[in-house]
Amino acid sequence: MSFFQKRRSRPAVLLALAAAALIAGCAQEGGDPVQTDPAPQSTVQAPSIDTASASSDTASTAPESDAPGSDVPYVPTSPKTVARMLEMAEVTSQDTVYDLGSGDGRIVIAAAQQYGAHGVGIEIDAELVKKARKNAKEAGVADLVTFRQGDLFNADLSGATAVTLYLLPSVNMKLRPKLMRELEPGTPVVSHDFDMDDWEPDRTVQLNGDTVFRWTIPEARPDGSTGE
Template identity: 35%
Template sequence: MEFILIIGVIFILLVLLSFVWPPDSPWAPWWRTSKEVARKICKLSKVGSSDIIYDLGSGDGTALIVAAKEFGATGVGIEIDPGRAFISKMLVAKNKVSRKVRIERKNFFDVNLSDASVIFLYLVPKTLEKLIPKFRKELKKGTKIVSYRYKMDLELIGNSEDLYLYTI
């Protein structure tokens, strides 16, 4: 009985803590993009069938699934957390977009981004700042970058609510 109580208390503490962990920590499952926001991201960045989207820290893959299913885009999700990478692969298959969306369980700092035409980001400012030199080095001129919730020190070309559209 005591054991079950201790497990229960630990579980509740973990759930509470996960609300305050940084959004790009693998321990923060509640920070995610809804389908509705994913649609807004696609509209703001004018995603179409010729686009190759990289979602850096792709979570459960929702944004890429929406981009592929509803806008015809090709997607590459880079996710460091094995649990989320696995779940997103299942969801990609369930949504029948496996031909369009690929999920890689990797650290996005180790992935070359040169074939991206659009980048989706939902990461904390410190990580966004660290990505800027990589973007300047690897991205083609004109590549669009959409950051959800957090601003970046790049050329802003559009904005809608808490979505920020940049180009490089």
């Protein structure tokens, strides 16, 4: 090889090396990524949400609505307790029994069947109202009872001569001023299981694990008696 050829070959080698280095650099920047160890998982994780407990927490911490009657779950009263409630209310054929939170209609239907009384059921659940109307028709007392869909706190109770209820203690207390305000003195109020705090019942009966309370709307309403 001549000297001239040797002098030309060295730059060519250098150029080739430089080109190779340049190509490698470009490949590293824009080509296939360089494999690295996976990044460690962050120790700060987004909180997992349990939808059931979240709903429960929301319900328990939310402020009470203006219509607390809508929050009362429907639990049917046993036939024996229904009979005792009507007996304690001293229902007759001259009465109009209002059941607040009437569910499937069993209390006012029983009042109509057993005593020939008229009855009005107030229930917020549309499906239960439909069921109650069907039950009344099947029992043959549809002409004596009426079922109204709506919140009991918005209902007019002035037509009642007896009131029955199976609600919750907090709802009873919120309902108490309305009972005092809209019912005539002497009207019996009968509750399954839950009392009215410092409003002393006239009579309390234990029956197969249930408790039935009976109050009477007083003639005189001393300060504080309405719960307001």
